[in-house]
Amino acid sequence: MPIKAIPLSEYFYSRVNKNGPNGCWLWTGPNKKKGKVGYGHCRGKGAHVVSYEIHNGPTNGLWVLHHCDNQPCVNPAHLFTGTNSDNMHDCVAKGRYKPPTFLGEANPRARLKDEQVRHIAKREMRQI
DSSP states (O other), X not given: OOOOOOOHHHXXXXXXXXXXXXXXXXXXXXXXXXXXXXXXXXXXXXXXHHHHHHHHOOXXXXXXXXXXXXXXXXXXXXXXXXXXXXXXXXXXXXXXXXXXXXXXXXXXXXXXXXXXHHHHHHHHHHHO
């Protein structure tokens, strides 16, 4: 007997709690951060992206951003599209941007010491 696929919208709505704070619809299905609140996942996409597409159509390659800044929120009234640049501007404007703290050799993945980088850069400048 073949397995009957549940339509995307039915699957989506079975995992939404429409009683969140400030009118947010909270995603109750799987999310990116195991055991913590984060962006939801719905059949291989962000749950907020799926919500946007169900209610507004394709994103045409744009990002789906939140007016409410609530990661598990999937209320289509709280979502809008924009470019990666729009997303970064929104992040800075709302005070969520955290500059990187592990620059240079302070980064655990660094392969060179800062002095080695300066030496290489100086050598490259001599060749120009």
